[in-house]
Amino acid sequence: MVKIMIADDQQLIRESLKIILDSDPSFEVVKVVGSGQEVLDSLKTESVDIILMDVRMPNMSGVDCTRIVKKEYPNxxxxxxxxxDDDEYIYDxxxxxxxxxxxxGCSLEELSSAIHSVLSGGACFNPNVAGKVAQFFSQMANSNSEFSFEHEEDFDLSDTECKIIAQIGHGYxxxxxxQKLGFSEGTIRNYLSVILDKLDLRDRTQLAIWYLSRGNK
Structure with missing residues (x-):
């Protein structure tokens, strides 16, 4: 059972989402809250797997709340x-x-698929957002940002590691x-850990962005 928290400052939206998601037997909405601070307060007593987070909420934005949640509860x-879908919100x-x-505006099917994908280690983006993500980080790759890299050979990546990066970049x-490469999941996890260390990235989402930023598709 996937335990979900919904954070949205509009009561109608969060209650509607709860009803919709609770209709799926694999989901359980354990908490609905109306602000980022309520998220942090609730996490002191509630155990959740995933948070559906609105951006604009009173006192603390969903972006700022995400930063604190991932620092204190990385799992x-x-x-x-x-x-x-403002660029600044997406980037932050x-x-x-x-x-x-x-x-x-996404459908229940899209939302359900996204939740399962993320919990399996994947990433998800609305089609309208995905293009902005690729474009934005492509620009960053050519700037003096933390996502700027020089040459592929500098990273000492093996052929297998490159294949895994490509698969992650495509959201698998x-x-x-x-299954695609003929390894166990444990082996893939070990490879991923080494890859993130080599590229000095935090997680597979940043890795997917790194892959897209280098002009790959």
Whole structure:
């Protein structure tokens, strides 16, 4: 059973999401809150697997809340679920560790798929957002930002590691990559740990962004 927290300052939206998600037997919405501070307060007593986080909430934005959640509870996944697809929100949410960015117009099927994908180690983006992610980080790759890199050979990546990076860049989970490449999931996890260390990245979301930023598709 996937334990979900919904954070949205509009009561109608958060209650509606709860009803919809609770209709799926694999989900349990254990908490609905209306602000980032309520998220942090609730996490002191509630155990959750994933948070659906709105961006604009009173006192503390969903982006700032994501930063604190990922620092204090790194195993909890965060999907930004909002009506806003502003570049700054997208960048900051991913920079602070969100595993996905969806717009509220997405279908239940899309949301359900995104939740399962993120919990399996993948990342998810609304189609309208995915293009901005690729474009934005492509620009960053050519700037003096933390995502700027020089030459592929500097990273000493093996052929297998490059294949795994490509699969992650296309959104595949560890299980799917293991099946495609003929390894166990544990082996893929070990490879991923080494790859992140070599590239000095925090998680697979940043790795996928790194892959896209280098002009790959």
């Amino acid at each position: 909890i996944k965060v999907i930004i679920l909002t009506t806003f 949410a991913l920079k602070y560790g969100a595993s996905g960015y969806l717009l509220k 989970s560890n299980k799917e990559i293991a």
